């Protein structure tokens with residue numbers, strides 16, 4: 001996966017422009033209300049979303065692609081970026097909240113579980129999770145070879161998992177789910193060309209120290 005993203009960030013730079021996702025704005029308001037002080041952003045890319053949080057919270061981004069991190073260091077110097085995989089990172093200090101934009105759907109089931117387990121381990125008890133992922137209402141759902149239930153190779157060499165509401169809730173079944181939502185997201189490349197995606201979001205709370213693998 002890192003080769004794919006490295007190549008894209010090296011060739012295309014700020015692939016989705018500089019604006020953060022509107023979901024980052026929503027998450028920031030929620031985190032503020034809950035008196036959050038620290039935020040982890042797994043799959044931080046080049047920092048377009050971390051910048052939304054780092055102006056107010058202590059923010060840590062984890063990112064696999066060196067090319068993305070090189071851009072991120074300049075774009076969001078207030079964020080502390082860690083080079084590595086969220087599947088096996090281990091922070092020295094737990095955080096109050098996690099915002100994770102369009103990362104979870106990139107993995108097959110085993111690694112989706114691992115991602116969520118590891119994220120929960122980085123979070124204080126009572127901490128908040130705000131995740132977004134592709135929805136099964138997105139037009140790419142059902143396109144291409146089916147690799148696992150609801151996971152399709154929708155472009156040559158690129159697959160994603162498309163979440164129904166029930167499936168998303170099931171992935172977070174060991175958390176206290178606060179709410180779910182659907183978002184029409186418009187992503188613009190640096191040339192201004194726009195593409196629309198249908199996403200689902202979930203806001204949840206880590207209720208106690210039990211892990212997802214229990």
Ligand SMILES: C[S@@+](CC[C@H](N)C(=O)[O-])C[C@H]1O[C@@H](n2cnc3c(N)ncnc32)[C@H](O)[C@@H]1O
Pocket residue numbers: 001002005006016042043044045046047048049062063064065068084085086087101102103106
């Ligand atoms: C769809 S992009 C989203 C980037 C960013 N969240 C944004 O919206 O600008 C997914 C990102 O996750 C990163 N990524 C993929 N696998 C990862 C992993 N195991 N650990 C950390 N980052 C990963 C990719 O390099 C890429 O930057």
